[in-house]
Amino acid sequence: MTIVTAERINTLDAIRGAAVLGILLMNIVDLAMPGYAYYDPYYYGGAEGVNFATWAINYALFDGKMRGLFTMMFGASTVLIAERALNSGDSPARIHYARMFWLLVFGMIHVWFIWYGDILVLYAVAGMIAFIAWRWSVRTLIATGVALLALKLMLAAWTYTGIKGLEEAASQPDAPAAVVAQWQAVKEKMTFPAPQTQLDGYRGNYVDAFKTRAPITMYILTEAHPLAMTDTLALIAFGMALFRLGFFSGAWPRRTYQRIALWGFAICVPLHIPLILWNDADRFSPITLHITEALHLSLLRPWLVLSHASLIVLFMQSGAARWLADRLIAVGRMAFTNYIAMSVICVLLFHGYGLGLYGELERWQCYLIVPLIWAALLLWSKPWLERHAYGPLEWLWRALTRGQRPALTRPAPDPTT
Numbered sequence: 001m002t003i004v005t006a007e008r009i010n011t012l013d014a015i016r017g018a019a020v021l022g023i024l025l026m027n028i029v030d031l032a033m034p035g036y037a038y039y040d041p042y043y044y045g046g047a048e049g050v051n052f053a054t055w056a057i058n059y060a061l062f063d064g065k066m067r068g069l070f071t072m073m074f075g076a077s078t079v080l081i082a083e084r085a086l087n088s089g090d091s092p093a094r095i096h097y098a099r100m101f102w103l104l105v106f107g108m109i110h111v112w113f114i115w116y117g118d119i120l121v122l123y124a125v126a127g128m129i130a131f132i133a134w135r136w137s138v139r140t141l142i143a144t145g146v147a148l149l150a151l152k153l154m155l156a157a158w159t160y161t162g163i164k165g166l167e168e169a170a171s172q173p174d175a176p177a178a179v180v181a182q183w184q185a186v187k188e189k190m191t192f193p194a195p196q197t198q199l200d201g202y203r204g205n206y207v208d209a210f211k212t213r214a215p216i217t218m219y220i221l222t223e224a225h226p227l228a229m230t231d232t233l234a235l236i237a238f239g240m241a242l243f244r245l246g247f248f249s250g251a252w253p254r255r256t257y258q259r260i261a262l263w264g265f266a267i268c269v270p271l272h273i274p275l276i277l278w279n280d281a282d283r284f285s286p287i288t289l290h291i292t293e294a295l296h297l298s299l300l301r302p303w304l305v306l307s308h309a310s311l312i313v314l315f316m317q318s319g320a321a322r323w324l325a326d327r328l329i330a331v332g333r334m335a336f337t338n339y340i341a342m343s344v345i346c347v348l349l350f351h352g353y354g355l356g357l358y359g360e361l362e363r364w365q366c367y368l369i370v371p372l373i374w375a376a377l378l379l380w381s382k383p384w385l386e387r388h389a390y391g392p393l394e395w396l397w398r399a400l401t402r403g404q405r406p407a408l409t410r411p412a413p414d415p416t417t
Contacts (some may be wrong), residue, residue, distance in 0.1 A: 333385060388408050
């Protein structure tokens with residue numbers, strides 16, 4: 001069992017802080033313009049020159065990787081909190097399932113009333129399943145993660161070949177009417193509504209936005225989340241294993257982190273190029289996106305997640321820019337609050353009941369806003385934690401989980417000492 005020192009917990013928090021900030025690199029597009037632009041640059045936001053380059057760079061370096069890092073950290077935290085509960089005489093299962101129940105409640109509030117791109121509901125459900133594995137051996141956890149990713153890839157390949165076969169059969173001159181009708185139904189299901197629906201809805205008042213968001217929210221909860229469950233559980237398992245091995249706490253040799261970062265980026269980033277070209281050649285067809293997404297999430301993302309994490313560990317080990325490290329740690333300790341805060345800030349920036357910038361910016365212009373939001377979170381998190389024991393939502397989550405109100409404000413230092 002990993003022994004975690006205070007310094008190593010700081011490293012864990014720094015990685016979590018970088019992950020929650022990094023998520024905005026992808027979410028900003030879905031928050032600022034019609035959501036399918038996240039996957040298809042031709043759908044909205046510009047698909048030429050700097051806009052396409054912005055999509056491609058983010059796809060190769062950050063798409064799925066920041067959420068993947070956050071997911072691995074969720075797995076690591078599951079083990080850490082269970083171990084602390086066990087050591088303090090509490091029931092790990094009681095604490096965990098109470099936490100997941102309230103996380104589900106928070107997630108439902110977020111997904112329905114703030115933004116449909118929520119991950120808390122997915123984490124709550126996945127966490128309820130994954131807890132059975134928190135005492136499994138490292139070998140079993142890694143094998144389970146690999147098997148789940150292989151399953152995701154096989155299912156995606158099966159779906160892809162099935163739909164491509166149906167398309168080919170329906171395109172034959174003598175194709176039966178039933179086959180043609182089946183293909184038309186599949187095509188219709190894969191066709192995303194025109195951007196104007198979301199533009200009109202999110203540029204209106206809150207009721208307009210809610211009505212526009214509701215069907216997308218239902219799709220997220222009933223279709224997108226189940227599809228994402230396999231790789232989410234895989235990354236949680238990897239996070240549990242890597243926490244036990246001391247990877248996230250900075251316990252490995254510095255040279256090992258350097259090699260992981262170097263080879264991860266050097267090999268995996270260029271391997272995104274054929275996926276980018278394939279998507280572009282097929283004009284980002286939904287079925288092509290389905291298979292390229294599975295290839296990128298199952299084969300490339302885990303290694304790039306480790307590469308990103310290794311860079312953060314190396315930064316923490318270097319002792320450089322302690323002012324930034326301290327603020328990154330604070331953001332990580334308030335990851336729940338800051339995750340929700342990013343959604344609230346962006347909704348108020350872009351929606352009609354806020355500043356009304358929805359759909360007004362090109363893709364590259366959205367990234368001029370990201371550093372400003374990062375700066376706000378980095379600036380406020382550390383002063384808050386200097387005066388308070390928890391972030392606001394962390395405090396509420398803990399109080400609901402344990403059925404008692406922990407002290408929020410830190411005691412003032414004794415001037416006589």
